[in-house]
Amino acid sequence: MVKLGLSPTGAKNPEVAQKFVDFLTSTDQQKAFYDTTNEVPANTEAREYAVGKNDELTAAVVKQFQAAQPMPNISEMSTVWDPAKTMLFDAVSGKKDAKTAADDAVKLIKDTIAQKYGDK
Numbered sequence: 198m199v200k201l202g203l204s205p206t207g208a209k210n211p212e213v214a215q216k217f218v219d220f221l222t223s224t225d226q227q228k229a230f231y232d233t234t235n236e237v238p239a240n241t242e243a244r245e246y247a248v249g250k251n252d253e254l255t256a257a258v259v260k261q262f263q264a265a266q267p268m269p270n271i272s273e274m275s276t277v278w279d280p281a282k283t284m285l286f287d288a289v290s291g292k293k294d295a296k297t298a299a300d301d302a303v304k305l306i307k308d309t310i311a312q313k314y315g316d317k
Contacts, residue, residue: 231255237262276309 208214220226227243230236231250237258238244247255268274284302287293293301 273310273314276313277306280305280309 222240224240224242224246227238227240228246231238231243231247235252235255237247237255244259248259280302284298287298287301288295292298
């Protein structure tokens with residue numbers, strides 16, 4: 198999971214805001230954050246440090262990074278989250294089997310995208 202600090206346009210103190218973002222993303226801070234939370238750092242140097250800790254979960258997450266593709270930065274992605282949440286709840290709670298929950302989520306996502314965005 199990647200956490201993000203932002204410095205909004207129009208910040209009263211943009212230089213201070215940038216220094217804070219720089220601090221959050223620094224190698225030392227990312228290492229400390231990993232040591233405290235066990236969340237894999239976004240900073241690549243700190244990530245190497247985390248891998249060196251030989252934690253099984255960290256290794257699995259970093260391995261997934263190598264094979265994963267970034268999520269598309271398109272407006273349609275906003276229509277995915279609620280159906281995905283419902284799919285996971287339905288499958289885990291036993292309300293639906295996993296395939297039915299996934300099929301229902303895909304249908305709802307496709308229908309919503311078609312309604313909201315048409316034939317993009």
